[in-house]
Amino acid sequence: MTADRSTLARTRSGRVLHIVPVALRRRPHVAVVVPCFNYGRFLPAAVGSVLAQPGVDVSVVVVDDASTDDSLEVARSLAAADPRVQVIAHESNRGPVETFNDGLAAARGDYLVRLDADDLLTPGSLARAVAVGEALPDVGLVYGHPVHFHGDPPAPRRGRDRASGWTVWPGTQWLADRCADGTNVITSPEVVMRMSVVERVGGQQPLAHTHDMEMWFRIAAFADVAYVRGCDQALHREHADSLSARKVDDVKDLEQRLEAFEVLFAGVVGEVPGASVLRSTALRAVALRALEIASHRLDRGRASESVTQGLAAVALRAWPEVVGQPAWARLQRRLQAPGGWSPRRPAAVLASAASRVEAERAVWRWERHGVYGGAR
Incomplete structure (x- = not known):
């Protein structure tokens, strides 16, 4: 099924749709907020994975949360090397929620991504995700499959760089399913949000470990949700210092x-x-x-x-x-x-x-x- 206005009507009628992907017809602007605390060693790879994205225009807002390593110096060197990178520096540590929200306030674009400084985007992931948003204006959140890894980032998997299809849910149905099983199905870096919907629902709430989850669910209450099938959309680094690995039994x-x-x-x-x-x-x-x-x-x-x-x-x-x-x-x-x-x-x-x-x-x-x- 290709995406057209009749497809949108059927989505709103309550059907889950499986759609054949269509190509981008313009270059949307994707703003990427990169919260960073003591991840200077990972930051160049994270930002580089954004700047190398084909098919879209990108800008990066790195927000350093008063790091005690060389993160701020690394961020400023990245900004000096590429005008698409902006740096915001906190004088005191404010935590991940305020750090993201400060970056959100400075971000400008058609779409938004929150990328932790220790994670990476896969090649072409932004174009694959925003193609859904461009074809289906009622979609406010697009996600895909994240690869979890330890150590060095894995090489791209053969055949995992193209979308085999899109699954589109009416947002309230996707939210109802998440409420029914009580779980979050999203890691974080694989998500692309429509900026106009984010402006409507607001940024993250002050939750210690589920600020992302709550925001995804809030978006779904007001916009449709899509999943890009058959490809890897992001790389999520697993290590002992990550927020998700600390103090969560x-x-x-x-x-x-x-x-x-x-x-x-x-x-x-x-x-x-x-x-x-x-x-x-x-x-x-x-x-x-x-x-x-x-x-x-x-x-x-x-x-x-x-x-x-x-x-x-x-x-x-x-x-x-x-x-x-x-x-x-x-x-x-x-x-x-x-x-x-x-x-x-x-x-x-x-x-x-x-x-x-x-x-x-x-x-x-x-x-x-x-x-x-x-x-x-």
């Missing part, structure tokens, strides 16, 4: 997801028709996920009392009625089993195997469709 992760949903529906999204139902769905999903993780940890013999209690507390906070649900009963049976719950019990072995199979299926769906479940 299962309990903290779910607490932060819960907080993201609470902030989301306390803001402009709370005024969207059906918001109260979406909120209830999301909180229920977080609660059930907390209990699922707690039971799975017990089945694998990897549960501490503090983590189990923490997960149960998250579930109760999110959805007090969870105490009457089968998931709560399953967890209580494990906690109250005579002699303690052993991963060698047949029930534990079967449950653990089923969990592994479902996790593998979810990853398979995400790799190909950009979502773990829901309509695709």
Whole structure:
């Protein structure tokens, strides 16, 4: 299916569309905000991956958050070498949210990308993403597949530099699916946002680990969402110093997801028709996920009392009625089993195997469709 006005009408009617990609007909301007704190060693590669993008005009706003390494000097040298690079320097450390929002205030373009200084864009990723936005004006957020890596950036994978298709969801349906499973399906650098939609919904909210997630969901409440299939759109570096790797265990992760949903529906999204139902769905999903993780940890013999209690507390906070649900009963049976719950019990072995199979299926769906479940 090619993109045209009838396609837009069908998208708004509630259908998930699978569309044959069309080429760009102009050179849109993409503004890329690069928050940086002590990533001077990675910064040239990140900025270079933007400046080398074909088919689009780009500008880069590097915001140094009072780094204690040579990040500011590196950023200024990049700006001196290329007029498309601008540098903003914080005198004191303000954290990732204020750092991005300061860059957003200075960014000018048709589209927007937030690129951490330790991540990279793949060659051609911006042109592939904005082609969707140019063909479908109601799309406000485009994402694709990110490659997670350790050490040196991997070489481009053969055949992963072209889009095989676009999947387009009505934004509220994509948001409803995320509320139903309580998860975030986006890493971060693979996202391209329409600037006019960002100007409408605002920048990031002061959340410790889920500021990106909340912003993606907020955009989806007001614009359609698209996924670029069949290609790698960004490279996400995994290392011990990254924000995502620090201080985020299962309990903290779910607490932060819960907080993201609470902030989301306390803001402009709370005024969207059906918001109260979406909120209830999301909180229920977080609660059930907390209990699922707690039971799975017990089945694998990897549960501490503090983590189990923490997960149960998250579930109760999110959805007090969870105490009457089968998931709560399953967890209580494990906690109250005579002699303690052993991963060698047949029930534990079967449950653990089923969990592994479902996790593998979810990853398979995400790799190909950009979502773990829901309509695709």
